[in-house]
Amino acid sequence: MSVSSKVSALEHALHTANTWIRDVAEEFDTDDREFAYRVLRAWLHTLRDRLGVEASAHFAAQLPDLVRGVFYAGWNPGEVPTKYDAEAYRARFRP
Numbered sequence: 001m002s003v004s005s006k007v008s009a010l011e012h013a014l015h016t017a018n019t020w021i022r023d024v025a026e027e028f029d030t031d032d033r034e035f036a037y038r039v040l041r042a043w044l045h046t047l048r049d050r051l052g053v054e055a056s057a058h059f060a061a062q063l064p065d066l067v068r069g070v071f072y073a074g075w076n077p078g079e080v081p082t083k084y085d086a087e088a089y090r091a092r093f094r095p
Helices: 001-029 033-049 051-060 065-072 086-093
Strands: none
Touching: 001 065, 033 051, 033 065, 033 086, 051 065, 051 086
8 A cells, every 4th residue: 555545545534534523513503513523422422332342343343434433432342231211312412
């Protein structure tokens, strides 16, 4: 793999992550990209902690590279899945 293709892959990963953050910002009708990132991270972590290890790995495999890193950040697979009802899920997600 050449240096230019490595950089191209990194640029693509960054572009894709920025697209996800932009989409979240649009859904919340905000220009605050930091807020959108925090919402995305909160949702990913809440979902991740609700899933079992195998389901988390399958889900994460479908994520773009940088978003996958956010998904796994701080994960303790020995403490999942966390069981809670729909209202507790929404409460955990609220930014």
